[in-house]
Amino acid sequence: MPQLGHSIGFIGAGVMAEALISGMVQSEMVNAKDIYVSDPDTERLLMLEEQKGINKVTSNKELLNFADVLILAVKPQVVGEVLTEIKPSIDKNHWFITFAAGIPTSYIENILGEVPVVRVMTNTACLVSEGASALAGGRYALKEHKDACETIFSSVGNVVTVKEDLLNAVTGLSGSGPAYMYVILEALIDAGVRVGLPRKTATELTVQTMMGAAKMAQDTGEHPGRLKDMVTTPGGTTAAGMYQLEDGGLRVTLMNAVMAAAEQSKQMSERLK
Ligand SMILES: NC(=O)c1ccc[n+]([C@@H]2O[C@H](COP(=O)([O-])OP(=O)(O)OC[C@H]3O[C@@H](n4cnc5c(N)ncnc54)[C@H](OP(=O)(O)O)[C@@H]3O)[C@@H](O)[C@H]2O)c1
Structure with missing residues (x-):
């Protein structure tokens, strides 16, 4: 340093x-x-x-x-x-x-x-x-x-x-981003409990999965779409899960969240210029 x-x-x-x-x-x-x-x-x-x-x-x-x-x-x-x-x-x-x-x-x-x-x-x-x-x-x-x-x-x-x-865009993405990740974390933990895992076990697995996925993206520099394809076997379990994420509009929901937060930040800054 x-x-x-x-x-x-x-x-x-x-x-x-x-x-x-x-x-x-x-x-x-x-x-x-x-x-x-x-x-x-x-x-x-x-x-x-x-x-x-x-x-x-x-x-x-x-x-x-x-x-x-x-x-x-x-x-x-x-x-x-x-x-x-x-x-x-x-x-x-x-x-x-x-x-x-x-x-x-x-x-x-x-x-x-x-x-x-x-x-x-x-x-x-x-x-x-x-x-x-x-x-x-x-x-x-x-x-x-x-x-x-x-x-x-x-x-x-x-x-x-x-x-x-x-x-303002940064604020909408990474400034507010931890809160989005916590909601995703919490939802996945609840899902783990829904399919029968003890909450403590579901929490440990989910937190490590989020950290591991982020580290894979950071360390390999691979496009996230390619990393996703690498774990999605044709006709397999991940493909079944991915279909539900697309059907539920996860991508557009996340985009809307970032756009709303960025716009809010812009409006707040404009008042102080
Ligand atoms: N926390 C986050 O995750 C985060 C993330 C991104 C950006 N920020 C930004 O970082 C800034 C600081 O946030 P923070 O979470 O560290 O806030 P904080 O914990 O409330 O710290 C602010 C400190 O400033 C003191 N203070 C109040 N009036 C003062 C004065 N006139 N002169 C000197 N010190 C004074 C406060 O004392 P009293 O408590 O006695 O009033 C308090 O100890 C904020 O502008 C926030 O927008 C925070």
Whole structure:
């Protein structure tokens, strides 16, 4: 893992901040002593200081004295108030990473002016270092900012780069995607129980099957249709199951779900541009 060469400031010490701090420290891209964190919850800061070795800072403004990369790790509804608070303390060395859902880079630039901003759409699997993240640079973000952001998020999973207007599509696919997978998981487990398996056994088999299928697709790079054909014997059991999936409209249902989520994300972002 390349060394980051920046000091990092987290504004907000919640679930996502903790996942990123863990990933960054474990991958040794940055020393915990170069990470500064501010949050109104002082007990949480103390816990992170003790467990991860980061520096706790008492205010967002003070954070700017120590860090050049500022990571906005607060809920979307708090971002505006945080930016207004820190604006007077920003200098030319500071730049921003945001992963607040639905907040465009232009919203941040409109408040702060000509600052480099990299926006990331990630997902909940960051918490187990298997996140799927897509990043896009704002108007003033340079390659070096996007590269550093990619390094940070690659400590908690895979990262791709897209144009910002595609982040709504990313939100509909991989941002919301874990929820779709949980529904599929739950339905398959219920199906296992329906055909007679104990729930614990059905759960273990289903989770491993989903993970194994994803790993096959990732490791082999094969088209999923070909992987499916490889396990579908003419007149066999899988072919009988596949017929029912097609009859139930699984593909079009999943496409509709992704389209609806992407459209919802677009509408939410438009309001903040
Ligand atoms: N969780 C996910 O799976 C996920 C996935 C993708 C993107 N995201 C995005 O990641 C961002 C953070 O999500 P999260 O799940 O980590 O949220 P979270 O656990 O609620 O963390 C946010 C933290 O920010 C603190 N905070 C509130 N106001 C603040 C202020 N003015 N200055 C500094 N800190 C402040 C909160 O403290 P209090 O609790 O005391 O208010 C809380 O500790 C969100 O914008 C979300 O859209 C999350």
